[in-house]
Amino acid sequence: MKHLPLxxxxxxxxxxxxxxxxxxxxxxxxxxxVDWIKPFGIIFINALKLIAIPLxxxxxxxGISDLQDISQLSRIGGRTLALFLMTTVxxxxxxxxxxxxxxxxxxxxxxxxxxxxxAYATDASQRIEIATAQSEQGPLQFFVDMVPDNxxxxxxxxxxxxxxxxxxxFFGVGxxxxxxxxxxxxxxxxxxxxxxxxxxxxxxxxTAPYAVFALLAALVVEAPSADLFAALLTYSVCVLLGxxxxxxxxxxxxxxxxxxxxxxxxxxxxxxxxxxxxxxxSSAATLPATLDxxxxxxxxxxxxxxxxxxxxxxxxxxxxxxxxxxAAVFVAQVFGLELDLTTQLGIVxxxxxxxxxxxxxxxxxxxxLVIVLGQAGIPVEGIALIFxxxxxxxxxxxxxxxxxxATVAMAVAKSVGKLEVGAVGTKP
Numbered sequence: 001m002k003h004l005p006l007x008x009x010x011x012x013x014x015x016x017x018x019x020x021x022x023x024x025x026x027x028x029x030x031x032x033x034v035d036w037i038k039p040f041g042i043i044f045i046n047a048l049k050l051i052a053i054p055l056x057x058x059x060x061x062x063g064i065s066d067l068q069d070i071s072q073l074s075r076i077g078g079r080t081l082a083l084f085l086m087t088t089v090x091x092x093x094x095x096x097x098x099x100x101x102x103x104x105x106x107x108x109x110x111x112x113x114x115x116x117x118x119a120y121a122t123d124a125s126q127r128i129e130i131a132t133a134q135s136e137q138g139p140l141q142f143f144v145d146m147v148p149d150n151x152x153x154x155x156x157x158x159x160x161x162x163x164x165x166x167x168x169x170f171f172g173v174g175x176x177x178x179x180x181x182x183x184x185x186x187x188x189x190x191x192x193x194x195x196x197x198x199x200x201x202x203x204x205x206x207t208a209p210y211a212v213f214a215l216l217a218a219l220v221v222e223a224p225s226a227d228l229f230a231a232l233l234t235y236s237v238c239v240l241l242g243x244x245x246x247x248x249x250x251x252x253x254x255x256x257x258x259x260x261x262x263x264x265x266x267x268x269x270x271x272x273x274x275x276x277x278x279x280x281x282s283s284a285a286t287l288p289a290t291l292d293x294x295x296x297x298x299x300x301x302x303x304x305x306x307x308x309x310x311x312x313x314x315x316x317x318x319x320x321x322x323x324x325x326x327a328a329v330f331v332a333q334v335f336g337l338e339l340d341l342t343t344q345l346g347i348v349x350x351x352x353x354x355x356x357x358x359x360x361x362x363x364x365x366x367x368x369l370v371i372v373l374g375q376a377g378i379p380v381e382g383i384a385l386i387f388x389x390x391x392x393x394x395x396x397x398x399x400x401x402x403x404x405x406a407t408v409a410m411a412v413a414k415s416v417g418k419l420e421v422g423a424v425g426t427k428p
Contacts, residue, residue, distance in 0.1 A: 051200055
């Protein structure tokens with residue numbers, strides 16, 4: 001067991017956690033799991049979130065300062081954003097294609113719809129209120145929100161990660177522009193901080209299998225009733241099928257085309273980060289593991305990974321975008337609405353842009369989904385229909401988000417000669 005690869009340890013923890021959860025439900029020990037098992041999983045997630053901001057600050061400053069000049073930053077940044085946009089639009093298109101082919105909303109019975117709407121009305125109204133406030137803002141409010149007026153305040157909340165990234169990029173640009181002798185001690189300090197954070201990641205990852213056990217056991221005992229899951233089975237299959245195409249076909253194909261790295265090598269390298277993403281439902285919480293796997297197992301240089309991945313964890317939400325496309329059409333079908341081509345093209349644009357502002361935390365996509373529904377003229381109350389299965393689907397779409405980040409990091413690294421192809425897959 002000691003020498004077992006980390007991803008197998010995590011898988012074992014997942015299986016045992018699910019089994020323990022079902023057993024606890026059968027013997028009436030739900031409260032025991034919630035009170036005595038679940039807290040260990042929450043502690044693990046909190047610890048990952050605890051180092052997320054320091055990791056982004058240290059790794060991004062290191063990545064930018066390792067670049068020789070502003071032209072390098074511009075070239076890498078442009079390629080990164082172009083690839084992020086391309087993968088996001090592709091994800092939304094895949095989702096729309098599948099949901100229009102399967103038509104999952106047409107199999108939901110009226111009585112089931114009313115039951116779901118009633119059960120999750122409170123949660124729905126809370127998300128609608130948040131999204132309404134966002135929709136009433138000006139067209140440039142997103143860019144205003146990107147620039148914080150207080151970096152300490154911005155760094156106090158992981159949902160403000162984009163603001164932190166903007167400041168850190170600005171700081172890194174200044175570090176490049178000042179004389180090397182003055183920049184050297186600042187760079188050395190953040191290099192040291194980065195090394196400390198990476199060591200903390202190693203310590204946390206050693207506990208990941210146990211945390212995954214706790215999280216999955218709690219998820220099973222707290223799951224909604226089986227009849228609600230049955231009513232939404234077709235919808236869930238559509239989302240999972242789209243994510244499978246994205247993760248198992250699209251991303252490895254891009255990796256192969258851009259880098260020449262094979263299918264098996266890619267997934268062996270990224271698997272532990274994917275499993276952690278599944279357990280935590282948070283790209284931000286998974287960021288330390290993603291950074292470790294791409295640099296140490298997929299051959300991406302630290303300067304590229306430290307630049308691409310923190311940005312990707314904030315703005316590159318392919319799984320979330322795909323889910324929003326499927327969910328929007330599903331809700332429309334449940335309400336008997338027919339969406340024309342123009343409306344669905346609007347969903348492509350809105351879902352792609354909305355995913356950029358989605359926080360890298362569990363279920364943040366539900367809030368941005370309200371914006372997508374509103375743009376398409378679909379009753380926003382319909383989000384209550386999907387709350388019952390959102391948690392497990394959120395776990396799966398986070399895998400896509402993390403895999404997409406790693407894919408783009410490898411492609412960008414290869415394009416600038418920073419991918420050590422000979423080192424890919426050589427570490428245990």
